[in-house]
Amino acid sequence: MDIATEENNAKGRYAATLDGHTGEMTYSRSSPRLIIVDHTFVPDALRGKGVGQALAAHAVDEARKGGWKIIPLCPFMRAQVARHPEWQDVTEA
Template sequence: MDITNQETASGGRYVAELEGHEAEMTYSRTSPKLVIIDHTGVPDALRGKGVGQALALHAVEEARKGGWKIFPLCPFFKAQSQRHEEWRDVING
């Protein structure tokens, strides 16, 4: 699975491509040290294949590399962050 980053001035998205389908996790940047994960979209064709989990882990790894925190507004990402104690270092909220 290939995950790419697409950045804009105010945020961006992480995009996973698999089997000809695209899933995404979008975020808004509130400051250089905080992003809000606001949406995760996985098409039905990719459900149950770990794509959402891979996007969430990618977001956590990007936050660690970039030195910022994540505020989990997206219900999916929030649920994942509550299941993964090892992500606490980058979760804000």
């Protein structure tokens, strides 16, 4: 599964495409060191295929590489952070 990053000014999106369908996780950059993940969408055709999990893990990997923190405003991302205590180094409650 390929995950692309799109960023325009203070808004961004991670997009995962699989089998011709695209899931997305959107975020806002509130500072150079902080993003707010505000929305995750996975179309019905991709449910149960790990797309949402892959997007969340990608966001964490990008935060580690970029040296920033994530505020998980999105309920899906918040639930993923709760399930992955190893992500605490890049997340803020």
